[in-house]
Amino acid sequence: MNPELQSSQWYLWAVIAFGLWAVATGSAVITARRPVHAALALVSALMAIAGIFAMVGAEFLAGAQVLVYVGGVMVLFLFVIMTVGGGRTSEDLEPASAPRFAVATVIVCVIGGTIVLGARMAQPAFELRPGPKAAVAAQGNRASLSRNTEEVGTDLYTRAALPFEVASLVLLVAIVGAVVLAKGRKVEQED
Amino acid sequence: MNRAWGNFAQRRKGATVSSIVRPGLVSFAVSLFLCVFDAPLREVAAQTQTQAPPPPPSPVVPTWSPVELIESLGVSHGFAEYVVLPAIQFAVLLAAILTAVAYLVYLERKVAAFIQARLGPMRVGPVGLLQPLADGLKLLAKEDLVPQGADRLVFLFAPVIAITAALGLLVLVPFGAAWGTVTDINIGLLFLLAVASVGVFGIVLAGWASNSKYALMGAMRSSAQLVSYEVAVGMALIGPLLFARSLSMQEIVEAQRFTGLWFVVLQPLAFAIYFIGSLAETNRAPFDLPEAESELVAGFHVEYSGFRWAIFFMAEYTNIIITSAIAVTVFLGGWSFPGLETAVSWIAGTDPSTPLYSVVFTLATLGVFTVKVALLIYVVMWIRWTLPRYRYDQLMDLGWKWLIPVSLANILITALAFLLAMRPDQGGVFGLLEVTKNGLWIGWTGTAWFIAVNIATFTVAAWLLKKLNRTSWTTDIDALRRAEAQKRAGRLATATERGAR
Numbered sequence: 001m002n003p004e005l006q007s008s009q010w011y012l013w014a015v016i017a018f019g020l021w022a023v024a025t026g027s028a029v030i031t032a033r034r035p036v037h038a039a040l041a042l043v044s045a046l047m048a049i050a051g052i053f054a055m056v057g058a059e060f061l062a063g064a065q066v067l068v069y070v071g072g073v074m075v076l077f078l079f080v081i082m083t084v085g086g087g088r089t090s091e092d093l094e095p096a097s098a099p100r101f102a103v104a105t106v107i108v109c110v111i112g113g114t115i116v117l118g119a120r121m122a123q124p125a126f127e128l129r130p131g132p133k134a135a136v137a138a139q140g141n142r143a144s145l146s147r148n149t150e151e152v153g154t155d156l157y158t159r160a161a162l163p164f165e166v167a168s169l170v171l172l173v174a175i176v177g178a179v180v181l182a183k184g185r186k187v188e189q190e191d
Numbered sequence: 192m193n194r195a196w197g198n199f200a201q202r203r204k205g206a207t208v209s210s211i212v213r214p215g216l217v218s219f220a221v222s223l224f225l226c227v228f229d230a231p232l233r234e235v236a237a238q239t240q241t242q243a244p245p246p247p248p249s250p251v252v253p254t255w256s257p258v259e260l261i262e263s264l265g266v267s268h269g270f271a272e273y274v275v276l277p278a279i280q281f282a283v284l285l286a287a288i289l290t291a292v293a294y295l296v297y298l299e300r301k302v303a304a305f306i307q308a309r310l311g312p313m314r315v316g317p318v319g320l321l322q323p324l325a326d327g328l329k330l331l332a333k334e335d336l337v338p339q340g341a342d343r344l345v346f347l348f349a350p351v352i353a354i355t356a357a358l359g360l361l362v363l364v365p366f367g368a369a370w371g372t373v374t375d376i377n378i379g380l381l382f383l384l385a386v387a388s389v390g391v392f393g394i395v396l397a398g399w400a401s402n403s404k405y406a407l408m409g410a411m412r413s414s415a416q417l418v419s420y421e422v423a424v425g426m427a428l429i430g431p432l433l434f435a436r437s438l439s440m441q442e443i444v445e446a447q448r449f450t451g452l453w454f455v456v457l458q459p460l461a462f463a464i465y466f467i468g469s470l471a472e473t474n475r476a477p478f479d480l481p482e483a484e485s486e487l488v489a490g491f492h493v494e495y496s497g498f499r500w501a502i503f504f505m506a507e508y509t510n511i512i513i514t515s516a517i518a519v520t521v522f523l524g525g526w527s528f529p530g531l532e533t534a535v536s537w538i539a540g541t542d543p544s545t546p547l548y549s550v551v552f553t554l555a556t557l558g559v560f561t562v563k564v565a566l567l568i569y570v571v572m573w574i575r576w577t578l579p580r581y582r583y584d585q586l587m588d589l590g591w592k593w594l595i596p597v598s599l600a601n602i603l604i605t606a607l608a609f610l611l612a613m614r615p616d617q618g619g620v621f622g623l624l625e626v627t628k629n630g631l632w633i634g635w636t637g638t639a640w641f642i643a644v645n646i647a648t649f650t651v652a653a654w655l656l657k658k659l660n661r662t663s664w665t666t667d668i669d670a671l672r673r674a675e676a677q678k679r680a681g682r683l684a685t686a687t688e689r690g691a692r
Contacts, residue, residue: 036345036399043392063381067425071388072418075395079414082399082407148377149438 015055022048023112027104035081043074060149251532253549256370260546277362280373284361292508293323299572306576326501333497338402341494345400350495350502353393357509360386364516365440367526367557369549372441379440380432383517384425387472391417393506398491409490412480412583416471419587420478423594424468430461430598430605431521434631444525449630453524457633457641458605460649462522464598469514471590473507476575480583515567516560523563526556592660597652601645608644612637 025048028041046069053062156164261271297312297319304311312319337346360383362373376382391414398410431454435443447453455462471478487493492503519525532552539551581589613619617626623637633641 034342036342036396040345040392040396059376059378060381063378063385066385067381067388071385071391071421075388075391075414075418078392078395078399079411079418082395082411149381 011055015052018048018051018055021045022052023105023108026108026112027101030108031101031104036078039074039077039081042077043070046070046074058148060152251543253369253552254544255546255549258370276370277373280370281362284366284373285358288358288361288509288512289505291512292505293327295508295511295568296326296504297323299575302569302572303576306573330498330501335499336494336496338494340402342400342402345396346494347499349393349397349400350499350506351393352396353390353506354502354509356386356390356393357506357513360513361509363440364513365444365520365525366516366560367553369553371526371553371557371560375439375441378438380428380438380443380517380521383440383513384421384428387510387513388417388421390506390510393503394491397495397503401491401494403494405487405489406491406493409487409493412487413474413491416474416478416480416586416590419590420468420471420594423464423590423598424472426595426598426602427461427464427468428517428521429602430458433602433605433609434458435521436626436631440520440525443521444527446630447524448527450633451529452633452638453522455522456638458522458601458645459642460597460601460645461605462518464594464601465518465522467589468594469518470571470574471586473510473514473571475511475571477578477581478586479575479580480586511568511571512564515564515571518567519560519563523567526560528559531555531559588660593656596656597649600652601648604644604648605641608641612640 025045032038050065312322435446539548612623614622625632
């Protein structure tokens with residue numbers, strides 16, 4: 001990678017910028033007067049977190065975050081909000097005022113700061129890893145890209161195999177439960 | 192029909208524990224079998240195995256890049272490589288893609304016209320070639336309406352989300368070798384899928400913010416459809432990824448170039464699933480329910496006018512280009528083509544470090560990629576004007592009961608076949624393929640093995656699913672109506688009986 005860019009530590013500044021973005025949109029989630037606006041702010045916050053992941057060298061996690069949370073979970077959130085018509089009920093409420101937004105930001109910062117501080121104390125080795133190798137212009141050279149995905153895959157099937165399997169089991173139970181709930185109600189209606 | 196419904200009801204009542212436990216027992220038995228017979232199988236394979244011939248050398252890649260040209264103008268290396276060149280590339284790309292999008296609309300009208308024995312646009316310019324320009328000017332001059340009761344902010348912002356998600360993906364599409372592509376990141380394919388899924392928000396929010404029933408209906412259909420087919424599309428792409436062993440778009444192309452095989456040969460089933468799923472993801476007929484004209488007027492963009500409306504169409508056609516480009520990259524060899532290197536060496540010699548070689552090679556690969564994508568888009572249009580629209584329940588059935596199970600089975604069986612095909616000392620059995628640093632080496636025996644496995648997977652999966660889905664897989668509307676009437680009659684009879692009691 002180019003030394004000029006590497007020495008400027010722009011990764012660190014990008015992480016800080018993404019963090020501020022996440023805090024601002026996080027406050028917007030709890031101050032927005034309409035459910036749809038809150039959901040949109042949450043989408044933005046999740047994107048900012050994906051940006052942080054990408055900047056600290058966890059590219060696979062960043063991609064998975066956007067794919068699962070933004071593309072999957074939040075679409076379903078919006079789907080539910082639209083179905084129950086929640087977006088139309090708060091027409092008469094007054095818009096979020098500046099003091100309210102400030103209070104919310106302080107609350108979010110305190111909670112976020114506590115979590116970060118807790119993580120920092122719990123794990124002394126916690127620190128920013130050196131930035132990922134920037135995407136080198138395509139040279140057709142297989143060694144030029146970081147093998148982040150491969151590392152995650154190897155870890156998932158060796159070191160983290162048990163938590164991974166437990167998580168998948170929990171999800172499976174949830175899926176079966178959802179099917180049973182949805183189907184059971186339908187059968188009752190038919191009889 | 193009566194008997195079928197009886198069976199169905201019976202099966203549904205009994206389908207609690209055993210239907211979940213039985214497949215589990217079967218898979219347990221299979222894994223037990225594999226564990227027990229692993230060693231003997233390996234011995235047999237070791238006896239029959241012949242020494243694999245040495246894999247071919249890594250294919251040539253031009254080393255010269257226009258960065259050197261920019262540097263010679265007095266720009267520092269870092270600035271030239273990370274700012275100037277990408278800016279030029281993206282400007283060219285944007286101009287090319289937006290022109291292509293405008294002409295795709297023209298092409299769509301022409302293809303539709305020829306299929307319906309008409310001429311299509313003919314008045315503006317020769318053979319109607321200036322029609323996109325006229326359309327664009329007309330749309331720019333139109334009023335930008337915001338309906339009463341609409342959520343103004345979201346309404347105005349929705350098209351921006353749609354077009355940003357679509358155009359932002361272009362940087363990762365490997366249009367050509369070396370500097371023919373803007374950038375290449377290590378999670379390329381995952382990033383493409385992730386950002387493509389953000390495009391749904393444009394549609395959903397447009398439908399919700401319009402404060403219109405038709406728009407909302409279109410948006411709800413669209414979000415349900417996209418979320419459903421995303422699963423099948425994502426899982427279909429895992430099959431070829433097992434052979435590419437990387438998520439980077441350039442490396443996927445390089446892997447196919449090294450192997451000498453397009454992954455559609457090794458994974459025809461995954462290609463079929465991806466292609467069907469991508470039609471649904473881009474809201475194309477026969478899956479164009481979100482904008483079904485005869486039911487919803489126009490779907491999620493009913494209330495949009497002028498250029499905002501045009502932006503939705505630009506996003507849609509850009510998405511068609513991108514899904515076709517992903518299909519070409521992952522399944523159809525990307526920018527590579529057999530004999531391309533030889534053809535380039537006729538013009539530019541054989542030294543890959545010269546600027547001439549680099550320019551000729553990159554332009555050739557750009558041409559190959561464009562032709563492949565164009566052919567695939569033609570097929571997409573051809574399908575749109577040939578097939579009728581699916582009904583909503585048929586659409587959901589196809590996604591959840593057919594494509595997703597088949598794509599899951601494909602991943603499982605391909606992985607198993609891959610494992611069996613590896614060399615015994617690498618943990619495999621048959622030794623039909625070689626995992627090297629530059630990619631996979633698969634001989635004709637390996638190719639035959641994977642094709643056989645794919646055909647077997649398709650046959651077994653289709654047979655099994657036909658058994659399982661026998662009540663849902665009927666397109667005979669009359670039969671469905673009769674069955675529905677019978678069911679209602681039965682329900683009425685039990686209700687009367689209860690009432691009498």
